[in-house]
Amino acid sequence: MAEEFVKEITPRAEDYSQWYVDCVLKAELADYAPVRGCMVIRPYGFAVWEKIQAILDRRFKETGHENAYFPLFIPRGFLERESEHVEGFAPELAWVTRGGGEELAEPLAVRPTSETMICSMYAKWIHSYRDLPVLINQWCNVVRWEKATRPFLRTTEFLWQEGHTAHAREEEAREEALRMLEIYRDFLEEDLGIPVIAGEKTPSEKFAGAAHSYSVEALMGDGRALQAGTSHDLGQNFSRPFDISFLDRDGQLKHVWQSSWGVSTRLIGALIMVHGDDRGLVLPPRIAPVPAVLVPIAPERAREAVLGRARQLAAALEGVHLDDRDEYTPGWKYNDWEMRGVPLRIELGPRDLEQGKAVLVRRDTGEKVPVDQEALPRAMAQMSSAVQAGIKERARNFLQERTWPVDNLDQLRFRLEERRGMFIAGWCGDDACEAAVKEATGATARNIPFAPAARSAACVVCGKAAAHTVYYARAY
Amino acid sequence: MAEEFVKEITPRAEDYSQWYVDCVLKAELADYAPVRGCMVIRPYGFAVWEKIQAILDRRFKETGHENAYFPLFIPRGFLERESEHVEGFAPELAWVTRGGGEELAEPLAVRPTSETMICSMYAKWIHSYRDLPVLINQWCNVVRWEKATRPFLRTTEFLWQEGHTAHAREEEAREEALRMLEIYRDFLEEDLGIPVIAGEKTPSEKFAGAAHSYSVEALMGDGRALQAGTSHDLGQNFSRPFDISFLDRDGQLKHVWQSSWGVSTRLIGALIMVHGDDRGLVLPPRIAPVPAVLVPIAPERAREAVLGRARQLAAALEGVHLDDRDEYTPGWKYNDWEMRGVPLRIELGPRDLEQGKAVLVRRDTGEKVPVDQEALPRAMAQMSSAVQAGIKERARNFLQERTWPVDNLDQLRFRLEERRGMFIAGWCGDDACEAAVKEATGATARNIPFAPAARSAACVVCGKAAAHTVYYARAY
Structure with missing residues (x-):
C-alpha cells in the first residue's frame, strides 16, 4: 500500500512538468477549478500562503x-491613460460588460494590476509635501487572461x-523600489x-509603464528561471497622466514620483520546484504549516501505551501534529507526510517507549536520529534550523552549478541544448541583440x-563592447 | 481653527445620513471610488477590518x-443548478463576457457568493464519511450590483x-450553522x-437556497436595523443538484448536509452607527487601530522638555501613538483624534510635567482623569476596559429603549411614525401577513x-393566534 502510494508521483527525470502537477494535486496544495485557467487553493496550500503573507506583511x-x-x-x-x-x-x-441586468455604458476591466485605479485616488488625496510619502500595500486577487496556464x-x-x-x-521612489x-x-x-x-530588467522586459523595473530571479529544479518578485520605479509615468501633484516646500506644484512592487502565489510554485524531490514537497520550516508530524507505531499489543504517550508528547511539543488515524499504516503515513513536505517526523514505537526515546527524521536528507524524549524540543529546534539551512545551501549549490558564463551565441545555444x-x-545594450538571443535559443534576459x-x-550576439552583463535563461 | 474643524461633521439630529457619510470620509475610513457603487477602503478603515479579521479568523x-x-x-x-x-x-x-480579446462561449458571473463554485469542488473531494466534516472558510471580495449604495x-x-x-x-449542519x-x-x-x-429568518427573508437562515440583527443610532451577520442551514439543497455524496459507514451512498455563513465589511458601518456621536467615531478598544493617542501641549518655552518626556512615554507605553505634528494646535489634534474614534487620549503639558502627571481622557464620555505618569499603564488598561464596557452598555440601553411590543398594525404604524x-x-406564520406589515409600514421581519x-x-395583522414572535424594523 505504501509503495503504491509513492508510485503515484511521476519521477522528475521522467517528466518534470507532470511531477510538478502531481506535487500540487497529491499534496492538496491546489486543484483545477471548473473555470478556464483558474485554480482552487486548497487549505494546505492556502496555509502556506498565510505563512508567506504573515512574514511579508x-x-x-x-x-x-x-x-x-x-x-x-x-x-x-x-x-x-498610460499608453505603454x-x-x-x-x-x-x-x-x-453587463451588470444588474443592463449593458454597461463603459466596460470595466477586472484589475490585472492596480496602478491606474490607485493613481486616480492618489490624485484626490495628495495635495502637499506634508501628505508624502504615501506608502500603501494591498493584498488582493488579480486577473490576467493567460493562454497557457x-x-x-x-x-x-491569482x-x-x-x-x-x-x-x-x-531618488526616494528609486530607493523605495530597491528597498522592497x-x-x-x-x-x-x-x-x-x-x-x-x-537585478534590473532590460528595457524590453520591464513592466508596462515603468521607468525602471527590478526583479529577483530564481532557478527551478529543471534549470528554468522564474521571476519571483518585481519592483518598479515608475518615475512620473503615471503621476503625469493622472495629475498627481503636490505643493512643495518651495511653493511649486510638482508631480509625485512613484514605485510599485509585488509578489504572488507564484512563490508557492517556486517552493515546489526549488526544494521538491521525487517523494514530493520539501517545505522550509519557517513557512511549513505543519512543522512536524508525530507518527505512532502502535501494534495491537502496545496500542494504548504508545498512543497515550504520543498524545502527551504532541500536546507538550509546539507545532507537532499527531497522526493517529487508524485506517493507515505508519509506512503509508511516512510517505504521505513526506509528500506534503513536512520538515520533521517523529516516530514513536514500543521499543522507543521502553527506552524513553523517539526517532527524529529529517525530510530533506532522510537522516534518522534517536533522541531522548525529554530532549525533543531542543533536538527539534536544531534539526529544524538544519533543514532550513540545508535546503538553502543545496539550492544555492544547484544555482551555482547551473550558471555558466558564455562568450557567443553558439556557445549559449549549445550549452542550453x-x-x-x-x-x-x-550585452551591448541594443534591443535587437537581446531579441536575437531569444530567437536563437528561447532564452530571455532575466x-x-x-x-x-x-x-x-x-x-x-554582436561582439561589440558589453555595456551590461545579463543573465539569460529559459523561463516560466 | 479647532471649532471650524468640528463643524465639518453634520450633527446626527440634522441629517443622520450625511453624518454617517461625513464620519466615513473625514475619519478616512473609506472614500468613493470612480466606479459605480464601489468604495476604496483607506488605511484607517482597513486597519479596523484587519482587527476584525484577526479576531474572527x-x-x-x-x-x-x-x-x-x-x-x-x-x-x-x-x-x-439551484433554482431559488x-x-x-x-x-x-x-x-x-470578454477575455483575452475574445467573446466567451459561456459568460462568467463575478461571484456574489460562492456556494455553487465550492459545491462543485466538494463533489470532487468528498467520497467517504472519513472525508467529513469539511470545514472551510474563505476571506475574499464579492460583487453584487446594488441599485442604491x-x-x-x-x-x-465588498x-x-x-x-x-x-x-x-x-443535525450536524444545523448545529454548525448555529455555532457560527x-x-x-x-x-x-x-x-x-x-x-x-x-434568531431565525422568516421563510420570505431567508437566503436564496437555504433550508433555514439565521441572523444577528443590530439597531443603528437612527433606530433602523442592520443585519450584521447570517448563517444558513442549507440542508441538501445544494448537495443534490451538485451531487455531493459520500459512502457512509453503513455502505449507503448519501448526499451531504451543508451550512454557509458570513460577515462583511458592513460591520464597519455598524460600528460607526451604533457608537458614533456628533464628534465622529467611537471605536471599541478591542478593535481600535490606534488604542490611545498622546498629545503634547508644548508652548515654546517648554517645548523640548514636554516633547522629550512625551517621546519617552510613547515609547514605553504599549499601543500609544504620539502626535507630535507641529503644524496643528493641541485643540485641533483633540478634535481630529476624537473624530477618528481613538478610545483614549493622553494630554501632557508643562504643568503635568512639573507634577509628574498626565491627563487621561475617555473618548466616549469625555471624562478627564489626572494620573501619575508611572501609573499610566494600569490607568489606561482600566479606562480602556471601562470604554469597552461603557459603549456596550449604552448600546444595550438604546436597544432596550427602542424596542416596543405592539399588538396591531395601527399601533406599529403609529409608533414607527x-x-x-x-x-x-x-405572527401567524402566513407570508401574506408579513408582507402586509411591510406594505403598511416599510418595516420588514428582521x-x-x-x-x-x-x-x-x-x-x-390578522389577529389569529401567533405561531411566532417576530422583530420588525425598518432596515438598512
Whole structure:
C-alpha cells in the first residue's frame, strides 16, 4: 500500500512538468477549478500562503507601509491613460460588460494590476509635501487572461500583494523600489530558502509603464528561471497622466514620483520546484504549516501505551501534529507526510517507549536520529534550523552549478541544448541583440544583476563592447 | 481653527445620513471610488477590518475551520443548478463576457457568493464519511450590483468571509450553522460592543437556497436595523443538484448536509452607527487601530522638555501613538483624534510635567482623569476596559429603549411614525401577513428571535393566534 502510494508521483527525470502537477494535486496544495485557467487553493496550500503573507506583511509594516483596499473593476478609460501600460495589458484583460441586468455604458476591466485605479485616488488625496510619502500595500486577487496556464505559476486569477507608493523626490521612489526588492530577496533566501539573482530588467522586459523595473530571479529544479518578485520605479509615468501633484516646500506644484512592487502565489510554485524531490514537497520550516508530524507505531499489543504517550508528547511539543488515524499504516503515513513536505517526523514505537526515546527524521536528507524524549524540543529546534539551512545551501549549490558564463551565441545555444540553467553574457545594450538571443535559443534576459557572478567584456550576439552583463535563461 | 474643524461633521439630529457619510470620509475610513457603487477602503478603515479579521479568523480556526481560496468567476450554468439561488441573485450579477480579446462561449458571473463554485469542488473531494466534516472558510471580495449604495453598508464590491461546511448528518449542519451564529453574536457583543438579536429568518427573508437562515440583527443610532451577520442551514439543497455524496459507514451512498455563513465589511458601518456621536467615531478598544493617542501641549518655552518626556512615554507605553505634528494646535489634534474614534487620549503639558502627571481622557464620555505618569499603564488598561464596557452598555440601553411590543398594525404604524426602532409582534406564520406589515409600514421581519424580550399572543395583522414572535424594523 505504501509503495503504491509513492508510485503515484511521476519521477522528475521522467517528466518534470507532470511531477510538478502531481506535487500540487497529491499534496492538496491546489486543484483545477471548473473555470478556464483558474485554480482552487486548497487549505494546505492556502496555509502556506498565510505563512508567506504573515512574514511579508510584518516586513511591510515595519518599513512604514499600511494596507488598504481598492476596487476590483477598472474603467476602460483609466487603463488607456498610460499608453505603454494599456498596450502591455490589453491582450490579457477580462471585461465586465453587463451588470444588474443592463449593458454597461463603459466596460470595466477586472484589475490585472492596480496602478491606474490607485493613481486616480492618489490624485484626490495628495495635495502637499506634508501628505508624502504615501506608502500603501494591498493584498488582493488579480486577473490576467493567460493562454497557457499552470497551477500557481500562471493562472487566470491569482492572489498577490501590490505596493504603491508616492514620493516628493525621484531618488526616494528609486530607493523605495530597491528597498522592497531587497525585502523580497531577503525573504526568498532566508525564509523560503530560495537563492535569487537581484537585478534590473532590460528595457524590453520591464513592466508596462515603468521607468525602471527590478526583479529577483530564481532557478527551478529543471534549470528554468522564474521571476519571483518585481519592483518598479515608475518615475512620473503615471503621476503625469493622472495629475498627481503636490505643493512643495518651495511653493511649486510638482508631480509625485512613484514605485510599485509585488509578489504572488507564484512563490508557492517556486517552493515546489526549488526544494521538491521525487517523494514530493520539501517545505522550509519557517513557512511549513505543519512543522512536524508525530507518527505512532502502535501494534495491537502496545496500542494504548504508545498512543497515550504520543498524545502527551504532541500536546507538550509546539507545532507537532499527531497522526493517529487508524485506517493507515505508519509506512503509508511516512510517505504521505513526506509528500506534503513536512520538515520533521517523529516516530514513536514500543521499543522507543521502553527506552524513553523517539526517532527524529529529517525530510530533506532522510537522516534518522534517536533522541531522548525529554530532549525533543531542543533536538527539534536544531534539526529544524538544519533543514532550513540545508535546503538553502543545496539550492544555492544547484544555482551555482547551473550558471555558466558564455562568450557567443553558439556557445549559449549549445550549452542550453545540453542543459538548462542561467547564462551570464555580455550585452551591448541594443534591443535587437537581446531579441536575437531569444530567437536563437528561447532564452530571455532575466535581468542585469547588481552583483553578477562573472563579468562579460563583449556582447554575446554582436561582439561589440558589453555595456551590461545579463543573465539569460529559459523561463516560466 | 479647532471649532471650524468640528463643524465639518453634520450633527446626527440634522441629517443622520450625511453624518454617517461625513464620519466615513473625514475619519478616512473609506472614500468613493470612480466606479459605480464601489468604495476604496483607506488605511484607517482597513486597519479596523484587519482587527476584525484577526479576531474572527482565530475563532474560526479554534473551532476547526481552515481557510482556502476559490475562483472569482462562476460559470452561468453553475448558478442555474439551484433554482431559488439563481432567482435570488440573478438581478445583482456582474458578467464577464470578454477575455483575452475574445467573446466567451459561456459568460462568467463575478461571484456574489460562492456556494455553487465550492459545491462543485466538494463533489470532487468528498467520497467517504472519513472525508467529513469539511470545514472551510474563505476571506475574499464579492460583487453584487446594488441599485442604491452607501459606503460599507451596501456597495457593488465588498469584502467578507464565507464559511462553507459539509456534514454527514442533518443535525450536524444545523448545529454548525448555529455555532457560527453564536460566534458572530459573541464577537459583535464582546469585541464590537454591539448588542444583537439572534434568531431565525422568516421563510420570505431567508437566503436564496437555504433550508433555514439565521441572523444577528443590530439597531443603528437612527433606530433602523442592520443585519450584521447570517448563517444558513442549507440542508441538501445544494448537495443534490451538485451531487455531493459520500459512502457512509453503513455502505449507503448519501448526499451531504451543508451550512454557509458570513460577515462583511458592513460591520464597519455598524460600528460607526451604533457608537458614533456628533464628534465622529467611537471605536471599541478591542478593535481600535490606534488604542490611545498622546498629545503634547508644548508652548515654546517648554517645548523640548514636554516633547522629550512625551517621546519617552510613547515609547514605553504599549499601543500609544504620539502626535507630535507641529503644524496643528493641541485643540485641533483633540478634535481630529476624537473624530477618528481613538478610545483614549493622553494630554501632557508643562504643568503635568512639573507634577509628574498626565491627563487621561475617555473618548466616549469625555471624562478627564489626572494620573501619575508611572501609573499610566494600569490607568489606561482600566479606562480602556471601562470604554469597552461603557459603549456596550449604552448600546444595550438604546436597544432596550427602542424596542416596543405592539399588538396591531395601527399601533406599529403609529409608533414607527413617531420613532424608529425594533417592534416585537406576533405572527401567524402566513407570508401574506408579513408582507402586509411591510406594505403598511416599510418595516420588514428582521428575525424570529431565539430569546424575545416579550412574547406576543396574536398576529399583528390578522389577529389569529401567533405561531411566532417576530422583530420588525425598518432596515438598512
